[in-house]
Amino acid sequence: MTLSIRLDERTALITGGGSGLGLAIAEVLHAQGAAVAILGRTEGKLKAAADQIGSDSDRVLTLTADVTDDAAVAEALTKADEWRGGLDILVNSAAPLLVNSALSEVDERVMTDAFDGKAAGYLRVSRAALPYLRESNNGRIINIAGMAAHVLVPGIGVAAAVNAAVVALTSYFAAEAAEHGVLVNGISPGMTLTQVWKDRHAAMAEQNNSTPDSVRDGMVERLGIRLGRWAQPEEIAAAALFLASDLSSYVTGQVLQIDGGLGKSVI
Template identity: 35%
Template sequence: MNNHGAQKLAGKIAVVTGGSSGIGLATAKRFVEEGAHVVITGRREKELKEAAAFIKTNVTAVVGDVSRLEDLDRLYAVVKEKHGHIDILFANAGAGTVAPLEVATEAHFDQTFDVNVKGTFFTVQKALPLFKDGGSIIVTSSVTNVLGTPGFSAYAASKAAVRNFVRAWTMELKDRQIRVNCVSPGPTETGALQKTAGLTADQAKQAAAEYALQIPMGRWGKPEEIAAAVVFLASDESSFITGIDLPVDGGLAQV
């Protein structure tokens, strides 16, 4: 809970994609604690309902896949009907599976780019008519946007693409005083490694422990630690910050 006096996002309307788990869920919960009303979306209805129950208050859940434009239209129709406008958008939905170059399939490539690149592009485009001038857009990239990560080349390239969207959109939206930034998590304890990488629980645990040795802080990040950075970028605390990539990675890509 925020114990530092006034809530940072009092009365704001926020939309979070990929809001049913991990970083999206942790951030949506923080947004509500900071006084915002949040609309979360995600593909999995059961998990999305559980996420809304976990957040408890000031939350609306809309099932949808960001790579399907009709789902985005439905999401924003709900936002418009319920709230009339948007102040904060956290375009966070992402997909990533391990696929070495030699064996990667077209389906792997297409899914990665459909969700991470096309999905992010149209999530932001379709939000604009509802956006209040002076709002804040935050996109989830990844420290892989600057690292060579074997087995993750399509994913890393997709995250470099959204980092560049942030640069262009900063310029395109500056006359509306809409700030656009990205946050780049390092390895984060979201359960995604086990779910999407096709590893057994033991393999995932071992891989995580090995990866932690490469991180200067010696551990993985927690979703709440990424959420704190997103709250900063969403709030007036970052009023003179736009176009940046804020790594929250325990130093992984910094040294």
């Protein structure tokens, strides 16, 4: 048995691939030889992301679609499959922005929208992708959940509930897809320094008359992140590369917690 981290000749579809973790994952898979199709709602953002991944590359495709729309998802999957004659890897990372609110004060609609945009979105895309992935000898689905599903992070109960649904979905979809040889796993990232968080830190710093770095350090302290810092997106993408590659050939139904020790902070 020859094991390799390389992804030559494989095609990946990454939802939410226009920014943040999705983009970091697309870059890492592309660097290991995969052709990457990135999907999101905003064409300009996808084009800029495609340039960042490799403007001279014929291994990058942009697909404009909304994961809450079944017909748009079906059309995007057909295009992704036709692009290079097959689909091997699906990464679900598309999600609405984090809602920061006590659950006792949150409108029910906010919860259902968050669920529809992330957990149900992952299901829609996975369901549409399965017929293509089972034709691959290396079929993979990788769902980006979140550490709020596993530990209590104050103020983000909506994300916690949605990510818990993603964890359950991962394990049940893995059981159903196993007979087709498709491995389904997830990643729960801890606090990861994407652009969305950088913008949020800048706004918080302005409000508190402090700096983005001290806002970040304060959160590390409050949440008790053992490694004492935020994750870089590439550190989450590294786990996605493992799950996409032959190195994970006997792994399914798992959710890797890549959190710098956040999950172990309260004992």
